[in-house]
Amino acid sequence: MSTSPEQFWSIGEIAEHADTTVKTVRFYSDRGLLPESARSSGGHRRYGPQALERLRLIRSLRALGLPLTEVRRVVEDTDAAGHVLQDAVASRLRELGTELKAMRWRQAALRLVQECPPAQRPDRLRLLGALNTPPSTAPLARFWRAWLPPRMPARATTAFLEAAVPQPPDEPHPTQVLAFARLHAMTTAPCPGGRQPRPEVHQVAGARGTAVLYTGLAEAYQLAGPQLRRAQDPHPGEALDAYVAAYASAYRSRDSRQFRRSLAARLATEPRLDRYWELTAAVLTPPAGPPEPTPGSTDDWLRTALDQDNAETA
Template sequence: MSPAENQHPPGTPGDLWSIGQLAERAGVTVKTVRFYSDRGLLPEATRSGGGHRRYGPDALDRLRLIRSLRTLDLPVPDVGRVLGEEGALEDVIAGQLKEVGSRLAALRWREAALQLLTDCTPQERAERLRLVGAVSTPPGTAALARFWRCWLPARLPSRVVAAVVDRAVPVPPDAPAPAQVLAFARLQDFVTSPCFVSGPRAGTDYGQPEVHSSGKGYRPAVLYEGLPEAFELAAPDVRAGRAPREGEALDCFVAVHAAALNRRDTPDFRRALHRMLAAEPRVDRYWQLAAEVVTPPAEPAQPTPGAADNWLRAALGSADSEPHYGRVHTPT
């Protein structure tokens, strides 16, 4: 480099460095410096008379920052955002944390699935391989949501459908045990069976409940908006393993059905409701598997809406089931 190309000795405030000098100070290759320069991440201060790139001392700090960001596996476009936008670093880091979490969850699911295939007999392995092979990693819940949109009655308000789906679809754990992987695989297999692909069909084990039929006097939106309160009231008894019994939870459950039918809660109505509900098709297998998905082995199962519904139906069928009029229940 001629004196005309660099008028200041290295280390003085007026330094202009060649691409090779900058690379040497930063401990990288010339190719690396050129790569970031060509992508606009490392602007040059000027060009020499011969057209060679020249960089000021501030380029060294910028290059070191770029290298630090790239060490965290940030893509080049994200590095550009951090360098060019105020406050972009927090957003980029949040996005990277989410991506890393997703990759870790996928690895944990793969590990648990492989363990599941290891800890079984040769006779079980083929079926388990079929089931887990159909599950993405990390698993998605789109098939479960589709199942509920098929199961629910037509013309139900979208806000009610969204609320039911949110409560009914279990969130797969980030670090599952092998048994939870198997339960999720079985659950996905259940909802994608021929009975549900085109929607539940009348006349099958999974036909639509009476409340879903049009022209029966039901107001399904009233029912599905009101049932969560009854399930929440029943949850402590279900969690504690108490026998089904009369009380506030049952009164709320019956009141919601009565409101959906424009009927009064009377002993005759309770007997009729019990007979009607006892004859309805059930999806108990779904709720059993959903509970297994979210419950680690050796821990007590958390009460699902299906478990609470079963408990309340059993309470309704008890011989001494009578309404308690100390509280008026209205669907939310």
């Protein structure tokens, strides 16, 4: 075909050159995405080579799933660097990532219903029906925000939530879907008598002391995490020292043998959220993988190490 600037095609001809339909060309023309180059003596649309190139670009962008609003921005972009196209593609990739994650969660949820005994299906359907896909962690975050002291610094609150709220896996196994659904139900259910109170051992430190405490506990958990992954038995060491130091700093006290014994006694009587941490571990751990440490399981390990340390020095 000729690429002379004087060459013009009818709507049918440009559709044939672009390997598309007249309906498609008219659709983009009516929306201003494909301007006509001229009109025939009879008032019919005529298109030149630039229109053909734009039509091919439009079809390529649409084949990638870009919406018409983004297509318009790209074809009207005069920046040679193509920043608009780059941004549009990046945005579409993010959208596809969310869509793929949602599809994987739906697939795992369907398998969960398919593979369970018939008597369990109503309960599982009820749990799954309360979840978005992909699921949101907002209800879990609200649960912990109500549990934390109201005047705790924002940075400390954010760090705590990052450790306490498990992120849904991108490619979940049905058991992980079930665990997350149960976590969602646990954290959104009305609590008789109100929310479970924070442990007294945390409350006595006050808002400032609690922030200091949680910062120190996060450090201790990081030190103990590799040992839990290697399935090492609890034992005194650097992680335990950081654990005790967190409480000592929050109470404006110092680490001593007497302090360690009194701390162990107080921790032994505090309320616990064992079920939450069990479900969190199930969300984070694939069925064939080793258990992933959680703040709950790591705290248990450190408490046992503290009891062992106290027993050895009694």
